[in-house]
Amino acid sequence: MDFITFLQLVISGLAMGAIYALVALGFVLIYNAVGIVNFAQGEFIMIPAFFGITALVTWHLPVPIAYSLVLAAMAVFGLVFELIAYYPLRNRPFLPVVISTIGASILLKNLAQNIWGAIPLRFPGLFETGTLNLGGLRIGLQHLLILGVTVILLILQYLLFEKTLIGKKMQATAQDKQTARLMGIPTNKMIALTFIYSALLGGVAALLVAPILNVTKDMGGPIALKAFSSSIIGGFGSIPGAILGGLFVGVIEAIAGKYYSAYTDGVAFFVLIAVLLFRPQGIFGERIAEKA
């Protein structure tokens, strides 16, 4: 494989990896806040993708309005999801909550199929299939957009968590709910905000990735499972770990997919099992025993 091909694979891998990273962040933030893994995280991508199709294709709205509407709808969605699938079970152990999110996932997927139909839909992208040609190196414009937006979003998120009061309250809630409550932080509101933010991350990921995928009710599942693997590979519970793990899985998948295309969807799990067996704390993480 020549260097140009390699570079192209790395860039497209990084773009897909950025999507995994956004979804993995959504997982990790919810996990840190309430200690459960949300098995409906994939639906946090599938639902906004369908919302986008309704806004752009059915209603013919201009792109900025359509995108804003999708994100606003996702904020509401995140809140409703929290109220139905998590809040009533907030004092229960891990398994019932996991199963309730699985139930929510089945419900959402099949509602979506009833509303938007079973035929895969195409999401109109900003650039269609345009590419940028840099001396033989061809980069998809959508891939560049994904990378650019992800970087901006991560900077904004850093500012939100480190520089604003509300971000600090969210962090405090994630670190120690009881102490945070004693400090006068409305922890239930902060948890709801975390779900809303996680849904917004899914919304952004969907707007970025839907144009290069088919939009179906099952589109979210594989992305979410790979994102979940990425977050474990990076070190579960760690925000930099989720981002780096996502990018890592994206690149490995792109390169391995070149040689073993049939097993592309398995790459993330091969890496995951190898990492769990030899370095269970993940590449950047602390020891699992302390968090499991």
Place this chain on the structure above:
Amino acid sequence: MKFILISLILAFAIAAPLIWTTDYWHHLMVLAAIYAIVALGLNFTLGLTGQLSLAQAAFWGIGAYTSALLTVRHELSFWIGLPAAAAVSALFGILLGFPSFKLSGHYLAMTTIGFGIIVRLVLQNETDLTGGADGIAGIPAPTLLGFDIDDNRKFYYFALGFLILLSIVALKIQHSRAGRAFQAIRENEMAASATGVNINRYKLIAFMFSALYAGIAGSLYAHSAGYISPDTFSFDQSVIFLVMLVLGGSGSVYGTLIGAILITFLPEWLRFLKSYYMAVYGAGVLLMMIFLPTGIWGLLEMIQERIIGRPGEVLPPLERPGEPRKAELSVGAKK
């Protein structure tokens, strides 16, 4: 009392094909018996030992493919295919048991999901070995003492025999030394270890039994359907097995049977929902976790406790696997 109840249920199970006489209903009954065996297997890992495994459909698939390949490609008898399916599947079960030494909760769940997805990719892509996406057709019907078990009604009784046998075995195991070790691990790994339970060994045994049951059910499925393809053995199917267990009552053999039977027949009773069936099913799972976390069997036992005043084989609550209960740590052994 218990004896009368069990005899009544058995009589009903035997009479059922004479009450619902169409071939389609017989087909559903075969499926219910097979699903129940798979769910009984899952009860060893998740229900008794508290290890969240989402690879049950993969074990089921390994069993189905082993049996199908041996009988179709090598023209061996079903009676070689079935034990081979159980053995191969159990071997993979032991293999998947090893990660459970170090991992618990979400990490173990994700590893088992990964295993399931890889198994399905292998079934789909290793065309020379598995027939690829086309699957395997022409799987022969089993013969028993010279009789061909070649229609759904005969196969139902055949599978029911296996189900009854395997249920008895499951009950025996649950109330044996191993069964108590499983439950000790689920309740509190550290305490179990302190009382001399070899945790790793019993985790492997639980995974082995879980895969063994799934392997037997896989073989039965392959020979009753006559045709198998990778799509059947998906992650979604593993989730359905999980729902069966939790709906019926995780940790109890009777509960597991109830769950498996209900989930198999529910689509028939809810026909009027048409395309909304799956959405309602999802909502039902969600609502059940909110209002009925111990499953139907747990509810029945609670009612029995109220009426008789004597606690039954009380269904333990679903706890976070591998983590001691916080309440017990601080308050002592108050339950």
